[in-house]
Amino acid sequence: MTTAHPAVAEAALDAYPRIVAALIRVTGDWTLAEDCAQDALAAAVERWPVDGVPGNPGGWLMTTARNRAVDVLRRATVEQRKLRELAMLTDFTPPAAVQEDVVDDRLRLVFTCCHPALAPEAQVALTLRTICGVPTADVARLFRVSEATMTRRLTRAKTKIAQARIPYRVPRGAALAERLPGVLAVLYLLFTRGYDPGGEPAFADEAVRLARLVHELMPAEPEPAALLALFLLHHSRRAARRDADGRLLSLDRQDRGRWDSAAIAEAVAILDRIRADGPYALQARIAACHATAASVESTDWARIAACYDALAQDEPDPVIELNRAVAHGYAYGPAAGLDLLARARADGALDGDPYAVATEADLTARGGDPARAAALFRAAAALANSEPERLALLERAAELS
Amino acid sequence: MKYMMLVCTDLEPDTDKENEPDIDVWVAENDAAGRRVFGNQLAPVSAATTVRVRNGRLLVTDGPFAETREVIVGFDLLECADLDEAIEVARAHPMARGGRLELRPLADFEQ
Numbered sequence: 001m002t003t004a005h006p007a008v009a010e011a012a013l014d015a016y017p018r019i020v021a022a023l024i025r026v027t028g029d030w031t032l033a034e035d036c037a038q039d040a041l042a043a044a045v046e047r048w049p050v051d052g053v054p055g056n057p058g059g060w061l062m063t064t065a066r067n068r069a070v071d072v073l074r075r076a077t078v079e080q081r082k083l084r085e086l087a088m089l090t091d092f093t094p095p096a097a098v099q100e101d102v103v104d105d106r107l108r109l110v111f112t113c114c115h116p117a118l119a120p121e122a123q124v125a126l127t128l129r130t131i132c133g134v135p136t137a138d139v140a141r142l143f144r145v146s147e148a149t150m151t152r153r154l155t156r157a158k159t160k161i162a163q164a165r166i167p168y169r170v171p172r173g174a175a176l177a178e179r180l181p182g183v184l185a186v187l188y189l190l191f192t193r194g195y196d197p198g199g200e201p202a203f204a205d206e207a208v209r210l211a212r213l214v215h216e217l218m219p220a221e222p223e224p225a226a227l228l229a230l231f232l233l234h235h236s237r238r239a240a241r242r243d244a245d246g247r248l249l250s251l252d253r254q255d256r257g258r259w260d261s262a263a264i265a266e267a268v269a270i271l272d273r274i275r276a277d278g279p280y281a282l283q284a285r286i287a288a289c290h291a292t293a294a295s296v297e298s299t300d301w302a303r304i305a306a307c308y309d310a311l312a313q314d315e316p317d318p319v320i321e322l323n324r325a326v327a328h329g330y331a332y333g334p335a336a337g338l339d340l341l342a343r344a345r346a347d348g349a350l351d352g353d354p355y356a357v358a359t360e361a362d363l364t365a366r367g368g369d370p371a372r373a374a375a376l377f378r379a380a381a382a383l384a385n386s387e388p389e390r391l392a393l394l395e396r397a398a399e400l401s
Numbered sequence: 402m403k404y405m406m407l408v409c410t411d412l413e414p415d416t417d418k419e420n421e422p423d424i425d426v427w428v429a430e431n432d433a434a435g436r437r438v439f440g441n442q443l444a445p446v447s448a449a450t451t452v453r454v455r456n457g458r459l460l461v462t463d464g465p466f467a468e469t470r471e472v473i474v475g476f477d478l479l480e481c482a483d484l485d486e487a488i489e490v491a492r493a494h495p496m497a498r499g500g501r502l503e504l505r506p507l508a509d510f511e512q
Contacts, residue, residue, distance in 0.1 A: 115484075117484055117488075163506055163509070164484045164506050165402050165482075165483045165506065166484045166485075167482075167483040167484065167485050169483075169485070171485070175485070
């Protein structure tokens with residue numbers, strides 16, 4: 001968000017998506033909604049240092065954005081109905097108890113941005129731009145395209161929403177169960193984009209914020225809660241993931257004292273309330289086992305192995321099978337791990353995968369064959385996708401030689 | 402809102418034959434609900450003729466406009482509130498499994 005003033009930035013975090021979502025509902029015009037919300041922030045940056053921060057900063061921003069929208073639409077001689085509805089958008093302080101049948105505009109916005117009739121990358125880009133207010137130039141950087149290209153993609157997505165009449169609505173009943181995984185997948189993609197080596201942590205922060213928003217808006221749904229917990233647990237290690245030279249550290253080499261204990265505690269508390277485990281809950285429980293253990297050795301590997309067993313049963317996936325082999329290797333010995341690894345690799349899906357080779361190397365080392373393990377670590381290094389990964393693997397090989 | 406639903410074949414149809422929808426039921430239901438304005442199956446591609454005019458000259462050729470292995474075999478003009486409703490109508494069509502359906506809104510020059 002383009003705000004230099006700290007009070008504006010703080011108010012904008014909550015107010016921006018509310019304003020955009022409300023203006024889209026009333027006007028149906030995505031670009032107008034974004035422009036007016038941005039204008040309101042700019043006005044606040046100008047006025048608040050002079051006039052002081054208003055008592056209800058969010059309400060001030062909403063009123064300013066609404067008035068701007070009214071001005072623009074009056075000039076465009078839009079239907080009176082829209083102007084009347086706009087006039088009713090005033091203070092948006094939500095009622096203390098949110099009524100169940102009143103759908104928050106922000107949730108409509110989330111489901112529309114993440115509609116499957118839009119291209120997957122467009123869903124992520126539109127979510128970042130419209131809900132988080134991330135400038136188009138920054139969204140472009142995330143996808144490694146030019147700003148002009150990203151502007152075109154966003155325009156195309158908004159045009160499709162209008163032309164194909166993608167509804168501004170939260171699906172109900174069976175349709176909700178079908179659509180929710182798609183919404184969560186967008187957040188997950190955003191998080192991994194921000195969290196991956198070479199990614200930008202700011203986008204991981206946005207993903208955490210979005211997951212918190214979706215969880216707050218759908219408190220009864222277990223998977224958004226689980227996704228928030230999963231993000232918090234991964235994110236809790238952000239300060240400990242790299243060494244002084246920026247190289248990625250595996251869990252056993254991280255300083256656990258630098259993990260964010262408040263984030264871990266919040267995630268564990270969320271997981272304690274979840275009764276039915278879906279895929280994200282299983283992944284979050286695995287991450288929680290890691291996050292709450294004092295060391296690799298004292299980690300509850302049997303629990304982790306059981307979670308991977310459940311995940312593998314849910315959805316056969318080579319990466320899950322690989323991690324399952326790792327977990328069984330710790331829980332039940334290297335031979336058990338190597339056995340599962342061989343089965344995971346049988347169909348060739350993991351051919352050329354550096355993690356598969358590194359896993360075999362690690363299990364082989366722990367099985368008591370350092371020479372073979374060192375050769376395997378070197379083979380994994382040759383397949384590595386990034387320089388820090390390659391160096392970390394070569395280091396493991398050197399330690400064994 | 403009107404959507405043209407183009408019914409196409411697909412090289413990889415669904416292999417699950419359970420609870421296959423019946424096209425007559427689909428037509429009857431959607432006609433009764435006013436969601437299907439008009440539609441028909443098309444004669445095979447072997448009966449297709451393509452017409453072009455270039456530099457004032459008429460060019461008539463045998464066959465469809467694009468030689469692909471996936472072909473349009475029918476169409477339905479739908480009247481739906483929004484895309485989600487059109488998707489629900491399309492998913493219940495037998496060719497959603499046996500082939501694929503493309504939903505194209507009719508161009509709206511009012512917008």
